[in-house]
Amino acid sequence: MVKITSKIKFMISVLSVIIITIGGVTVFLNYKTQKDSNLINVAGKERMLTQKITKDIFLNNSQNSIDFSSIKSAQKEFETSLNDLIKGNKEKGIYPPPNDTIYNSLVAIQKSWFDFVNDIESYQINKLLYIQLKDSLISKNEILLDKSDMIVKLMVQSNLDGHYIDRSGEQRMLTQKMAFHLSSFVLSKSSSDFKKFYEALDSFEKGLNELTKYNIIKKNLELNKNIEEVLSLFVQYKKDSYSFIDNQMVIDKVLDTIATKNVMILNNIDEVVTAYTNDSKQKREFLQIFQYIAISIAIIFIIYSFALVLNIKKLFERFVAHSKDISNITTPNQPVMFAEDEPTDELSIAVKHIDSFAKDINKILAEANKAINESKSAIEKLANVAQSETHVEGIEEAKLKKALDTSEDIAIQSLEDLANTAKMLEKLQNNFNNLHK
Numbered sequence: 001m002v003k004i005t006s007k008i009k010f011m012i013s014v015l016s017v018i019i020i021t022i023g024g025v026t027v028f029l030n031y032k033t034q035k036d037s038n039l040i041n042v043a044g045k046e047r048m049l050t051q052k053i054t055k056d057i058f059l060n061n062s063q064n065s066i067d068f069s070s071i072k073s074a075q076k077e078f079e080t081s082l083n084d085l086i087k088g089n090k091e092k093g094i095y096p097p098p099n100d101t102i103y104n105s106l107v108a109i110q111k112s113w114f115d116f117v118n119d120i121e122s123y124q125i126n127k128l129l130y131i132q133l134k135d136s137l138i139s140k141n142e143i144l145l146d147k148s149d150m151i152v153k154l155m156v157q158s159n160l161d162g163h164y165i166d167r168s169g170e171q172r173m174l175t176q177k178m179a180f181h182l183s184s185f186v187l188s189k190s191s192s193d194f195k196k197f198y199e200a201l202d203s204f205e206k207g208l209n210e211l212t213k214y215n216i217i218k219k220n221l222e223l224n225k226n227i228e229e230v231l232s233l234f235v236q237y238k239k240d241s242y243s244f245i246d247n248q249m250v251i252d253k254v255l256d257t258i259a260t261k262n263v264m265i266l267n268n269i270d271e272v273v274t275a276y277t278n279d280s281k282q283k284r285e286f287l288q289i290f291q292y293i294a295i296s297i298a299i300i301f302i303i304y305s306f307a308l309v310l311n312i313k314k315l316f317e318r319f320v321a322h323s324k325d326i327s328n329i330t331t332p333n334q335p336v337m338f339a340e341d342e343p344t345d346e347l348s349i350a351v352k353h354i355d356s357f358a359k360d361i362n363k364i365l366a367e368a369n370k371a372i373n374e375s376k377s378a379i380e381k382l383a384n385v386a387q388s389e390t391h392v393e394g395i396e397e398a399k400l401k402k403a404l405d406t407s408e409d410i411a412i413q414s415l416e417d418l419a420n421t422a423k424m425l426e427k428l429q430n431n432f433n434n435l436h437k
Helices: 004-062 069-087 100-157 162-188 191-213 215-219 221-330 346-388 394-436
Strands: none
Touching (some): 004 069, 069 100, 100 162, 100 221, 162 191, 191 215, 215 221
8 A cells, every 4th residue: 555655755756857857858948949040040141141142243243343352251151151050160059950951951052162162263263354354455455546546647647548548547447346346245245246346356457457468558667667566466456355255255154153053052051941940840849749748747647636635634634533532532522722822733633632542541551550459469368368268178269269360361461452552652642743843
């Protein structure tokens, strides 16, 4: 049979474990949820950084700028955060990926990022070359214009035929036509501008070669010298223009690749953010389910505790009633008296009844001891009388002696039983006194 105290200890232990477990799990998962919020924020910022880098690249390209500081800053921040997400960073409150799915996704993003960085570096290198070629073409175009204008002036001074002057003037116009269509092609990527640029370039080259064939021009040393200089400069201009167009084609191709890979990386990061969000959501749902289960178990044990308390109350009431019955055995219908400062609760009443009964038992024991002593004395007297009476037959003397011995044994046994009962009651009284304190 399980003791009531054991049941109470078990209930207290179970409820304590439930409360401590609920508190511990709640604190732990709340801590993890806060970390999840930081992770989701960092991963979400990675999405923003991919867009910022791509935006800055296209803005840089449209403005023909060679200031890549904003791009490099965003690139460095992206790489640092990506490494933190993969490896974890305790100082920043970032823990490693919670599962293999997120880890593999982050590693795949890192591989795509390395390719993306190569494209960014390719863009930066080609953009620098673009600026150099553009400045070189602008400078050479201006020189071609000045040289072509000088040739026209020399022809006028040499009183050459109008045909030569007109042909040389057309060359001067073609320098500007080449510059216009080249600039327009860079801005609009129009195939028409591309075609017209090469037409103007071809016309300029043909016109220049035609001028070198005229004998009248060959005889004019200064004029011929300027035409040769223009021809030499044009060869370099033509080479730079081809390189410029090719470079522009490479930049456009790299920009297309950057735009495509940016979308891929963005989608992959978006999946990672969603995975982090789902993982955090699962933790919160687990916490809720755990709390519901733990609270349900706690309610069951609380109900059981109430039932146990009610049972204890009934047993206590029975004990108090029995203690009163015990007291009534020796002092029936005698009320319990309390001092002014003495407690008057049920337990105190029961203790009073037990105490009263014990005192009465002690009186009974004392009287029993007195009775036994008197019985012994009476027995001894009877024995002496029996011995002094010689006319008493032997059989009657034996019967009398046996009766006296039996009476003595009964009295002694009764005394011992009363003494044991008194000791048990005294022990019970001491226990209740301690409990009452």
